[in-house]
Amino acid sequence: MSLSLNDSWRLPVRLAMLALLVVIVQEAAVSQITIFGTSADLTPLVVMSVGLLAGSIPGAIMGFGTGLLVDTVLFQTLGLTSLLYIAIGYWSGRLLELRDPSHGLVPMGVGAAATAFAGLGMALVQFLLGVDAPVSWLLLQQILVSVLVNTLIALPVYSFVRWVLRRALPEDPRRRRRRAYSTGGLSPLEATAARTRSRRTGPSSSRGRALTR
Numbered sequence: 001m002s003l004s005l006n007d008s009w010r011l012p013v014r015l016a017m018l019a020l021l022v023v024i025v026q027e028a029a030v031s032q033i034t035i036f037g038t039s040a041d042l043t044p045l046v047v048m049s050v051g052l053l054a055g056s057i058p059g060a061i062m063g064f065g066t067g068l069l070v071d072t073v074l075f076q077t078l079g080l081t082s083l084l085y086i087a088i089g090y091w092s093g094r095l096l097e098l099r100d101p102s103h104g105l106v107p108m109g110v111g112a113a114a115t116a117f118a119g120l121g122m123a124l125v126q127f128l129l130g131v132d133a134p135v136s137w138l139l140l141q142q143i144l145v146s147v148l149v150n151t152l153i154a155l156p157v158y159s160f161v162r163w164v165l166r167r168a169l170p171e172d173p174r175r176r177r178r179r180a181y182s183t184g185g186l187s188p189l190e191a192t193a194a195r196t197r198s199r200r201t202g203p204s205s206s207r208g209r210a211l212t213r
Contacts, residue, residue: 011168015050015062018164022046023069038142040149041115042157043070047085048114049161051092052107054169059089077129084121088114104155111154112147119143 026042033039043066051059067082092110095101123139 011054011058011165012061014165014168015054015058016065018046018050018161019062019066019069023066023073026070027073035149036141036145038145038149040153041118041146042153043067043081044085044088044114044118045111045150045154045157046161047089048092048110048154049107049158050165051089051094052096052101052110052158053162053165054093055097056090056093059093060086061089063087063089080122080125081118083125084118087121088117107158108151108154111157112151115147115150116143119146 022042030042031039047059047063047066050062054062063085064082067080067085068078070076070081070085071078092114095110120143123143
């Protein structure tokens with residue numbers, strides 16, 4: 001009972017620690033480094049990575065928690081960033097559940113889309129709320145530079161999130177079904193060893209059958 005309870009809490013605890021860590025690093029260090037007047041934003045990349053690795057529900061929960069922390073630290077209206085990040089985490093997770101992308105550059109494309117959605121969405125929400133942040137070419141330029149920078153760092157961020165969550169992620173049942181279909185339920189290493197043994201023992205066993213005849 002205690003083992004299953006610990007296993008069920010392993011992923012939520014790591015997600016909470018990851019959300020707190022990324023917000024602290026973003027606001028204390030990364031936001032102080034500017035490139036052409038803007039800086040990288042790790043938070044949508046981390047939310048996107050959780051969705052691609054864990055699915056839509058963990059991605060949406062991670063988006064809500066991370067957005068709430070960002071709004072609290074920056075003294076913004078609570079819930080604005082959470083609303084955008086929930087969508088990022090959920091749809092990144094849906095991409096995993098519907099398409100199961102395996103290409104190594106997928107995090108770069110999804111990271112660019114997540115960053116653009118977060119930047120444009122925040123500008124639109126602030127405009128609708130009447131916040132003094134006029135939409136201009138300068139703002140669009142800053143969003144474009146942020147998208148380019150985040151695209152370049154999306155793979156390292158994705159690799160870090162995968163390293164943090166690797167022991168807490170549940171195995172995808174579709175991968176188990178595909179493995180059972182292609183290897184008879186064996187893992188890839190076991191299937192390779194079985195094929196090697198069959199090749200080694202195949203000729204000798206056929207000669208033995210010939211001698212017995």
